[in-house]
Amino acid sequence: MRDNVLRRGTLLLCLALASTFSVAQSVKDSHHLTPTGKGWGENNPNIPDAQKARSVITGNRINYHGGPVMLNKVNAYFIWYGNWGAGGSNSSETITLLNDLYSSGGLNNSGYERINSTYGSNSGNVSGSVELAATAYDNYSHGTRLSDSAVEAVVANAINSNKLPKDANGIYFVLTSSDVNETSGFCTQYCGWHTHGRIAGSDIKYSFVGNPDRCPSACEAETSSPNGDSGADGMASIMAHETEEAISDPDLNAWYDSSGAENADKCAWMFGPTTGSVGSGGYNQTLAGHHWLIQMNWENSRGGGCDQTKGGAFYNF
Template identity: 35%
Template sequence: MALFILICFFLVSSSLPLPYSAAAVETNDFQPEVYNPKLPPRALTSSKKFEGSSDLVHLRYHMGPVLSSPINIYIIWYGKWAQPQKLLIKDFLLSISASHRAAASPSVAEWWRTVSLYTDQTGANVSRSVLIAGEYADQRYSHGAQLTRLSIQQVIANAVRVAPFPVDHKNGIYLILTSEDVAVQDFCRAVCGFHYFTFPSMVGYTLPYAWVGNSGKQCPDVCAYPFAVPAYMTGGGPSALSPPNRDVGIDGMISVIGHELAELSSNPLVNAWYAGEDPTAPTEIGDLCEGLYGTGGGGGYIGQVMRDREGRTFNLNGRRKRKFLVQWIWNPTLKACAGPNALD
């Protein structure tokens, strides 16, 4: 089985963020249409956006823990962040535990139910309770505007030391989000996000964490697909999808956040659920479905998603009338990629 990056495009998008109230999607009874965007050039289906091997074998459980207790997310906002951007990302995170009354189907909470199917050796499932337990704004770029994988751990150590963050090694995960002016090792070239765990020598504890960068200025054509297209495609190739919240960098970032949180929850110490025999290059539950967003996806199609009356594309509903486009996750019961917006 080969790993595909499946990127498709349909409508020209705008990268200008709206104020929080304006970015929320309409509240009337308009029914969004379903469509399947065009097949992209073959050259776009062989690149790699996330951590993980391209050699897919059978997904196996390696006897390690999953995040079965209520999950506390501690966010580190590294760099300069606009408040509407923060609110959009937090709405996505809080939508994971939202009730059906807070978000219409297909919802982010329904999408997370696939992640919650994964269990540890005691039979305990990944928790469906995901909370934002704390936030820290590192506005002074405590470790500069160029970070390595190791210095990201130092950013966590700094936040734990100076912020009211507990060292929550039982329920906590640490989410480092870098602003669009921060360069990170391998960002744009090999990855758009990754997850791992901190070294006691760096932080003092072993803590699961994930990093995701805002690619809005550095490489939207690499990490904000399908909301941006490379320059060489602008002469007649498929155009970009319109992002659901009109912010190419943040809307693209949210799908990466979903990808990494799903993998972090099912494989927090890189010894639980993954394919392959090398834990240093695992293929995880997000990697197996990279580029798939709806029914009919595969072979270059993202699948059937939805489009609102303003042409913005999405496949999930969130709290506060938000809409998101987030990739599907491997379902261990169906042994296939799945999402709540499936039409079959």
């Protein structure tokens, strides 16, 4: 009797697990999936074949995995963490420069940003529009050594205290002054990162970018930079990189290649041709009245490649 119960239990468990298996396998068929925002896509019979084919362009050495992208205009939110009145590259000038980069005349709808419009989901393509919507300050609420969870808490605090609005179509940047470390590998493994999490009941996209003056050899391409502010100039390139990835792969289940590299990862630390030399103020973008040296992004067309502007030449340096 007991054996029978055990056998039936095992059979039921196997059936339940087998159904999980079939859901997981369906991710492999990424051409006709509708994003669920839950980490997998689902087939949607209501989408006509023509629309499916039109919305998601593939075959450019980066793959679509069924998840959502950020559509329409994306709002950027800056949380200036630490001491941004200390002078040098922790100053109001640093803040102004990066605010300018995310102003309407900056990255927004630039040729660079429109590279991202080659990415889409079954719901449509990325717009290429991104603009700073609001900023907040955080005076070391979690000290000078932040863990990954502390970064999320900084974002949650800003939203829950109404310093910043809750916006599921926004990217929240935690920008730390150079006296702040992120203890999971800032300066040794990474210069910034992006992810998403459930905050105040919504799927919130957020990113950490530290002031690279903390580790110039690791996170700055130039000791002499285009705007004479090594922190802002170094952060600009990392923030642009995180922006492109957060928009094209906000829930980490949309666009990346077979090695796990997202679009901007495929062009990390590659700038293409510059005006002036990299290392002595060279730049490859002019946005919002400033020169910038910004990592290229992977264009999802023409076979795929790194370029500085949508439709531009591809470079591998």
